[in-house]
Amino acid sequence: MPAARLDIKDLSAGYGPTRVLENINFCAEKGARIAVLGRNGVGKTTLLATIAGQTKRYQGTIRLGDADVTQMDSTARALSGLGFVPQSRGIFPSLTVEENLFVGLKGRPRSALKEAYDMFPRLYERRANSGSNLSGGEQQMLSTARAILGRPTVLLLDEPLEGLAPVICEELMQAFSRLASGGEMTILMVEQRIRSALDFAERVIILERGRIVWDGTSDGLASDRDTIDQLLGVTSIGH
Ligand SMILES: Nc1ncnc2c1ncn2[C@@H]1O[C@H](COP(=O)(O)OP(=O)(O)OP(=O)(O)O)[C@@H](O)[C@H]1O
Numbered sequence: 001m002p003a004a005r006l007d008i009k010d011l012s013a014g015y016g017p018t019r020v021l022e023n024i025n026f027c028a029e030k031g032a033r034i035a036v037l038g039r040n041g042v043g044k045t046t047l048l049a050t051i052a053g054q055t056k057r058y059q060g061t062i063r064l065g066d067a068d069v070t071q072m073d074s075t076a077r078a079l080s081g082l083g084f085v086p087q088s089r090g091i092f093p094s095l096t097v098e099e100n101l102f103v104g105l106k107g108r109p110r111s112a113l114k115e116a117y118d119m120f121p122r123l124y125e126r127r128a129n130s131g132s133n134l135s136g137g138e139q140q141m142l143s144t145a146r147a148i149l150g151r152p153t154v155l156l157l158d159e160p161l162e163g164l165a166p167v168i169c170e171e172l173m174q175a176f177s178r179l180a181s182g183g184e185m186t187i188l189m190v191e192q193r194i195r196s197a198l199d200f201a202e203r204v205i206i207l208e209r210g211r212i213v214w215d216g217t218s219d220g221l222a223s224d225r226d227t228i229d230q231l232l233g234v235t236s237i238g239h
């Protein structure tokens, strides 16, 4: 399945009685590369988790391609094409690396595992190790590889670079860019490394206290020092 459009209207959500997201509206076109930025605690993880169907929704709709997934639970959304790499990696600790990858195949043949091992040779070396014996960076690779193996039409990534060495970050970002620009996936990425996020994304959404307060192009943001300072709390985006 090729990339799908993700359309969010008037979305408010949170946890139990705690409202976190208020009136979120945006549409990610097929194959879009979007970075979601903002300070700690503004609701970035909650936004991805809400799209994945893992929080309480108070209001609004979520459409994935032609389907209205608003009433679907997280499993049904995953089957409809949504891939989610959560900030807490979701590795099965008692399964091996390879068994964790099997879970991601979603009916595809075992030979597809080669895609994951080509992307992360380290996972091939560690394929017989149990999930509980992986380093933080290896867990990160496993979680990302597992999501990509399922060929999602929309992929949600929550800080995918956390814990990874710089050389791997670069390769991974290139792989994400290829997947999106090749029309295979629409990608929404939360990332603290602003420079990397802007290099990857064509569009940026900035959250503040659960609301979208800035929505524009990466180039536009890169040249807008005031916004970077006020909304991201940094004076420079690095190199
Ligand atoms: N399970 C939960 N129950 C209640 N409140 C929560 C829960 N998870 C997060 N929150 C609250 O929701 C708000 C947004 O949290 P969220 O994790 O979405 O922020 P974030 O932008 O991803 O932050 P960070 O950059 O630190 O990852 C915070 O005030 C947080 O305390």
Ligand SMILES: [Mg+2]
Pocket (backbone or CB within 6 Å): 044, 045, 046, 087, 158
């Ligand atoms: Mg978060």
